Amino acid sequence: MRVVLAGGGTAGHIEPALALADALRRLDPSVQVTCLGTERGLETTLVPQRGYELALIPPVPLPRTLTPRLLAVPGRLNGAINAAAAVLDRSGADILVGFGGYVATPGYLAARKRHVPIIVHEANPKPGLANRLGARFTQHVAVSHHDSPLPNAKFVGIPIRQQIAQLDRLAIGDKARSYFGLDSDLPTLLVFGGSQGARSINRAATAAAPAFRAAGIQVLHIVGRKNTEEAAPGRPGDPQYVTIPYCDRMDLAYAAADIAMCRAGAMTCAELSAVGLPAVYVPLPIGNGEQALNARPIVDAGGGLLVDDGALTPEWISQYLLPILRDADSVARMSEAAAGMGRRDADVALARMVFEVVRAGR
Incomplete structure (x- = not known):
């Protein structure tokens, strides 16, 4: 199984992605994991340290308000989508799991373009723009708050490091x-x-x-x-x-x-x-x-x-x-x-969701 994780930018996006990667490997050592990221994020340090492949795509931060910078977004976003699609093609991805942030947006759009199944993981009670978009493309949405507004939300919790769990x-x-x-x-x-x-x-x-x-x-x-x-x-x-x-x-x-x-x-x-x-x-x-x-x-x-x-x-x-x-x-x-109020096994719960979605799509 080949999995692409889109969780770059901040530790809040990267750490759950890496905890999922570790859980996937524990359940099936043959799983191949590729992490999407940009040269600006903490993933350039954290992902290689944990022994996973990092594929860089152009960063496309989305303005939160109406500014002239919006005019540059479509062209830059298209380039990032094409770069993410190339990663999906090269890795032969069976699934993309996104954790929000500006890496996830081109990841979701590329996966939709390539008909690759998507899982969205939302750690916060208020979903960000990327995950609100990603949730429109899939029925597989994992959340950490029971009252999440995202459609098809299933409570899973936030994957954490085994060292802590x-x-x-x-x-x-x-x-x-x-x-x-x-x-x-x-x-x-x-x-x-x-x-x-x-x-x-x-x-x-x-x-x-x-x-x-x-x-x-x-x-x-x-x-x-x-x-x-x-x-x-x-x-x-x-x-x-x-x-x-x-x-x-x-x-x-x-x-x-x-x-x-x-x-x-x-x-x-x-x-x-x-x-x-x-x-x-x-x-x-x-x-x-x-x-x-x-x-x-x-x-x-x-x-x-x-x-x-x-x-x-x-x-x-x-x-x-x-x-x-x-x-x-x-x-x-x-x-x-x-x-x-805590959950120690969210990483395994999310990993099992990944296996289920991939099996259902084969």
């Missing part, structure tokens, strides 16, 4: 804390804002460092590679405040923590709920509000707190977060609630 936080908690130089017994807060960090979260956590120390809370703070000046220095004899610029072992970071404080991207919400790690979700204050929608079901179930970016202050942390961190029973209840 198989994580047993309680079993390796002591090892994880030791890995980061943390105390094995103190309540632990994990602070992160994605690969680049989040300055508003960084500032609030750093300013709250004295309150954390006074409450006997230790902090693992991933500030982002460009934000190392935002570290909160520790003091001898105080609970530790460990600051690192980047973490390539998020499984251990999750295992070390009792609660996280972070953004509410779709992948972040999927991973935290899958491993049962409650969180204070601080949605991005820009965009279409989808980050708050990502976190809302988890929060409503009792698996976290939701706070506006502008409302996250040291005072808010002291009033609302510290009492929870100091109450082991509250943390345990929130962990159980978060885990109840």
